[in-house]
Structures are given as structure tokens and as C-alpha cells.
Amino acid sequence: MARFLTSKFVVIGFLVLLFMIGLTMLSSLVRERQQYNEDVIQGIGKDYVNPQTILAPYIVVPTTLQVVCKEDIAKKCLVDYNILLTPQDSAWSHQLQVSNTNFKRGIYKAITYVDNLSVKGKFSLPEQLITPEQNQTIHWDKAKLRLSISDLRGLTNQPILTLGGQKFTFDFPTGDSSNPLGMTYTEVPIVLSAQNPHFDFSLDFSLNGMSSLAVIPVGKDMSMSMDANWAHPSFYGASLPQKKIQSNQFSASWQNTYISNQNAEHLNACLNANEAPACDALKNAESSAFSVKLIEAVDNYTLSDRSIKYAMLFLLITFGTFFLFEVLKKLPIHPMQYTLVAAALGVFYLLLLSFSEHVGFALAYLGSSIACVFLISYYVYYVLKGIGRTLLLTGILSLMYSSMYLILQTEEMTMILGALLVFGLIAATMFLTRHIDWYDINASNSASKIKPPSSASLEN
Secondary structure, eight states: HHHHHHHHHHHHHHHHHHHHHHHHHHHHHHHHHHHHHHHHHHHHHHHHHOOEEEEEEEEEEEEEEEESSOOOSEEEEEEEEEEEEEEEEEEEEEEEEEEEEEEEETTTEEEEEEEEOOOOEEEOOOHHHSSSOOTTTEOGOOOOOEEEESSSGGGGSOOOEETTTEEOBOOOOOOOBBBSSEEEEEEEEEETTOOOOOEEEEEEEEEEEESSEEEEEOOEEEEEEEEEEEOOEEEESSSOOOEEEESSOEEEEOOOOOHHHHHHHHHHHHHHHHHHHHHHHOOOHHHHHHEEEOOOOOOHHHHHHHHHHHHHHHHHHHHHHHHOOOOOOOOOHHHHHHHHHHHHHHHHHHHHHHHHHHHHHHHHHHHHHHHHHHHHHHHHHHHHHHHHHHHHHHHHHHHHHHHHHHHHOOGGHHHHHHHHHHHHHHHHHHHHHTOTTTHHHHHHHHHHHHHOHHHHHHHH
């Protein structure tokens, strides 16, 4: 019997090793399909529009300063530079219309949106513009308000600026319209005057984008609100919003004075002094922007990959059940029968991945688990030679698949539920094998069949 146990463990161990190799190939397939999905979405972005990043509007005022020449201190040299004006305060309002059906390629689809954006705020001229130095010349007639957008293809119409009661239309740029931030921009000439140091402005436009939206706040104080017909936002960036998420929509609001002031300093250092660290700080949405990513409710590839992580547990439970039938019921099971059941367990994950791309994860999981449980139950009816044993294994498999789906859907409780499941299985195995003498299994089975003598027989 000891030789039987050793040979059986060796065979089961070899089959487990083969199964692990198959799981590795399945995991690679999931990552490959996920990468292909991302490549297709990026291709849609190249043909249509990319995720959008907006830099809050600012004013560029060209200025000339007369200074002593370095080459000849007896002469005066003219130095041109720009004074940047960021809003004193501004309030942003986003109305997002989100859809995942407008752009598809095969089975893959991109989440796109139309952002109807309204900005209202106020600018204030700094003291250096109101009372300039004698050697400083302010070119008021060349002042421009600039709006930076990462992908100008998303503008469905020319933005409209209202300033001092007058409306100005932005011109789409020609030639190189990028800045050290790497963002394209559009701008409009405006009329400024030292006699009017405070002036209100408003800005309205629509913007198409895909997948995510980030706004880099600049100025003394900036607040932002967002409403969208999408129930699955993922917020990230320099500051997280106050949010309310419902079944088919969400709303959020941001306000962080420190971030907007810090970005204003970085913007001035980047555009005027071309300081690389300041430019890099603004480019990093994690540290500079109010951002939201629009995601699917269920990421089929992530859930498929997570389910594969439980495949080995499923195999060990099934093999363990077979082994207990062999030990407790003296029911020989051939290694080929172990192999075929393992193959049925493995094909579940292939079915899950392929069908989830077409019908969604929930339906794919339901159909694949039912198909595999039915297939294995039908087969083991002839292996275990009994309807009771078959129903027992069917119940175990059904419980395992139901438990795994629950674990996959409750991300916060994944570790707790998984630990409880493993603990319950170990406890059940220990209970069923508590009377087995593993040194002499035949003796254990014989002893378990001997009934203790009754009190009457003892008296006789």
C-alpha cells in the first residue's frame, strides 16, 4: 500500500506540473489579448482623438526690457520676454456625454466622450504691468489669451471667449503651435489696459476625447465640477474630488488652491525660463492635474487573469476528492481519468476568455462553468460508478465555481473569502480522513467497518 501511495503521489504531482505549464500559457494568452485590445484602442485614438489634457487659460503679455549689454557695458540691449497672467479665480463646469458604442473595431470598442465645457473667472493685472519700470515696455497690443489642449482634433468648434463684454473667437493654429510642455494650443488676441486692471472672462466650447480627461489648474483659486452619464469613473491626479456615483451617472467637484498656485509657478518657470523640472512637473498628471478615467464596469481580461490564479486550487480540490474516493472507497482511478478531468478544468478558462470578449464576463462565466461542471459530472458518473458519488463531486464543483465568482466580484474581500475557502477545504479533508492510518490504510478501512460489540453480547 505504501508503494501504491508513493506511485499515486508521483503521478498526481506530474499531472499538476503539466497543468501549471498550461496555466502559464493561458496567462500569456490573456495578456496578449489585453495588449491587443489596448493597441486597437490606441489605433482608434490616432484616427479619431486621444485622451485629452487641458491647461487652464492664461494670458501672454509680450514685454521688452532695456538692460546693460554684457558685451559692452556702455551700450543698452533690449531683452524680450513674456509676462504670464493666470486667473485670479475661475470656475469650471464639465458636462460629459459618454458612449462606448460610437467607435468599434471588431469586438473591441473605445469609450469616448463629448465635453461641453464652460469656464467663468476673473483676471487681475499684477503691479509690474500697472506701474511698469522706466526701462520696461509693455506691448499691450500683442497680448493674447492662450488655451492649451493636448489634441486639438477634439475641438468640434472654435472656442468663444467673452472678455469685457466683447466676444472673441479663437483661431486654429498654423505651423508649430506646441510649447515646452509638449501641448498644442490655440490663442486669441485681446485688448488689455493698465486702466482696467480687473476684468471678468468666460469661455465656452465642446471637446471630444477618449478614455480619460485631465485638467491642469493654474491661478490663485480654481474650482471644477463634472457631471457625466457614466457610472464607472476612476479618479486620479494631484487631488481627488468630492464625488457621487449612481447607477448610470456620476458627479464630482474639485478645489485645491495649493495645486493651482503651484502649477502657476511651474508654468511661468517652464515657458519663460524653459526649466525642464518645471515642465516635467506640469506634464505629470499625477502631481498636477484634476483627472478622471472612464472605465468599463467589468474588465474581462483582469477578471480572467484573476480567475486563473485560483485554477490550481480547483485542480487540487478535484484531485484530492478523487484520491479520497480511492483511499476510502477502494475505487481505483486511472491516471488517464485524472488527466481528462484536469483538461476539462483547464478548458474552462479558455472558454471564459474567448466568450467574455463577446458577451461579457458574467454570461461567459455562467455558461463556461455550467458546461464544464456538466461535462465533468457526466464523465465521472462512469468513473466513480455511482450517482451519489457523482452528485457529491458535482456539488463540490458547483460550490467552487460559485465561490470563485463571488470572490472575483468582491475585490475588497478577495483575500478573506479565499482564505476562508481554503480553511474550509482543509478542515473538511481533515475531518474525512481523521480515522485513517496512513501507514496501513487497509487496516484503517477494516477497523472502520467493525462494529463495536453491543452490551447484550458482552453480557453473554
